[in-house]
Amino acid sequence: MTTAQFYALCGVVLFAIGFHGVVTRAHQLRKLLSVNVMGSGVFLVLVALASRATGGHPDPVPHAMVLTGIVVAISATAVALSLVRRVHEGDAGEAPGDDAREAGP
Amino acid sequence: MAILKRTGFAVLVMLLGAGAGAAVLSLPPEWNGLSDTVAARLDESGVTNPVTAVLLNFRGYDTLLEICVLMLAAFAVGSFVSERRSAGLGTGRGAAETSGQGHRGVELPIARPGRVLTGLVRLLAPWIILVSGYLLWVGSHAPGGAFQAGALLASLGVLIVLCDHRLLPRTASWLRRVLLALGFWVFAGFGLVPLMFGQALLQFSGPAAGWVILGIETACTVSIAMVLLLLFVCNARLPSLDADADRARGTGA
């Protein structure tokens, strides 16, 4: 197994761990963190696959994809965080619905 | 039953991981991807850093949409919180009329900034601006670029906001909004110009390409910094974010 393959495998493992977390954890914040772990896994896979180049210079296209992906992930995380706050503050005094107890992701 | 479900799901995830892992291992261990193609056409792109060339020129359309995503996220987060106070983006009216209402949320326990923090920020501010400008400039031939520079600039903004909570309320609302959209406008504007000369959208080539990309990156740096700062401020809901709320509480300076 080459180094690149090892890191790519690590990325897949991170992805699986994150997926497990997002489904099984009940707290919304933990779900959100799990999603970010999944994202890191995918980015690691991309960077690892890019480093397989023989010439010593890694492929820049996956790097650009990772940068774009990180920006998207930041945006989505920020939106999710503000929603988590809104859910936990109980916005307009609405009766608490079926929230954190739900099991689905 | 619950334990069966849990174990079953864990097994499922492991199968998924094993499948994806096997797929990753089945890929060729040595492979050049597009690096040779990128290297061959790097001269035409106007920059010498291959990642910047891909981001701003070869796949600039992705980045254009990504800038849109950032702007959208800042707006969405602002719209989620602006009903209680004009966190960064509200146009003022709704926020002013509701700021007197009680706030049941948890606020960050931020004390008045001490001399250490204020002094540190004073010391750091010029350096952060300098380094951020350097990162922006260096992006054309080495790792760096708009996002890194913008993130650094946003960190300065966060520091200042922590020292002086009225930084954002003091800036005019329209200015905040214009800075937010500036990156997208400049990017789209430069992108549409080649269209008028019968070329493709975002077709940057020739000797001017490097300068066009630098111009776009500069505007994007400002917008990215603004977005990240707003995301922080809106989500943190700093105690005295809103000048009106301050006055209502009698703490305004």
Next chain:
Amino acid sequence: MSASGAWMVSLVLAPLLAASIALVVGRRSGPYAALAAAAAIVCSLAGLIGQLERHGAAASAVGGWGSPLGIQLHADGLSVLMLLMSALVGVGVTAYAWGYFGLARRRDEPFNAAASRARESFWPLWLFAWGGLHALFLSGDIFNLYVALELLTLSAVGLIGLANQRTASFAALRYLLASLVGSLFYLLGVALLYGEYAVLDCQRLLELVQGTRATTCALALMTLGLMLKTALFPLHFWLPLAHGNSPAPVSALLSSLVVTACFYAILRLWCTVFANAGTPGAGMLLALLGAAAIVYGSLQAICQQRLKMLIAYSTVAQVGYLFLGFAFLGRSASAVLAWQGVVYYALSHACAKGAMFLAAGSIMRSAGHDQLEGLAGIGKQLPVSVFAFGLAGMSLMGLPPSGGFVGKWLLLRAALEAGLWWVAVTILAGGLLAAGYTFPLLERALANRAEPWVARRVPRGMELASLVLALCAVALGLVAAQPLELLEIGAPFQPLASQEANP
């Protein structure tokens, strides 16, 4: 750049620029920005259709680089039909939202911070979503597809969050998390595909892709991720809450456009990128899930007490029809016919479902609630809205002459040709079940009511917008020839049909 390329660029950038202007100017500029964007979209779409009819499918290299280095915009019959759907529903919803949110607070209306926030925030968010939809429909690159999907998802989440209730915040959060997980599955698939072929362009991938292990895994991951975004049974858990608790125009957009757009992404992958890698077995599994969705969603819809939840569950059911087309994988002759039926059904479902949610919004505005029990006699108050609801229901049931009938008829013919009797039975049963959840409201609406109504006034424009969309759904049954001809441009389903020839 060719004329068709310029029209494509205008379709994507016009709504995005309008969104940024509405965001910066704020206040009351939103509706006017949307109006300008709608006008630009209709003109560009007409221009694009004109170009495509003359020159066939078009590709346009953004930045002038072309594949494999750059990104291609790609327009064929399938994307044009989806754009047509987005223009029809988008214009209808824009007109409806004009009345729903109002241009400004009326004098007699007490100040409400949440309402004012929704009035101002709806327009930029909707314009971002519109731009995201068009970017998705015109994208010819699997990574660009990911960025467009994220743009669409985030604006949809913002739209759901407009409703000022805790349930809505929770629904928006759950939708966002589910959708992010879906996106990451998709992105991992992209990583595997790129790692194998070093190409992101859909057309190039069609030539290169073979059924290797990494490709199969990528296909599974990407399909799974998009299934979650499309809310295919049993991954529909986020949909009813999100679609049932949003403001009416938002529900209409989500159910008719956003869900269909995610389905379009699946279809694009299976028809273009993976045409040589998708196996009939996997397709059959998807179709079975679709059939299960039809039965489950319809039964749930029949059991609902609230009108908007009923319509939301009906979306869970209708999504099932879209997946029935996968049963025809590897049956070249009937496959094209079936996919034509599916796409036509998606088009008419978007109009019908949009009309239904808009009519439900008018009913809710008038009655103050949407409990089915309390809606007896609403037909006398809102005859136009109830009529629109009935027409839309007719299209969902698949009664002639409606767009739904044409879609189901094509699918039925394909099923009988291919000998897939269970598909035919599901389609017919789904029609009956749709009647089961449409008639209760109509029956109540037309009943007599003892006590007098204390109904609020509903702007005429809102009622008319829902009626026009419902009439579109019916009209699609009368003018089926032209849209089906459009769908032929560039033969989007050809790779699937020729699949059998080179196994």
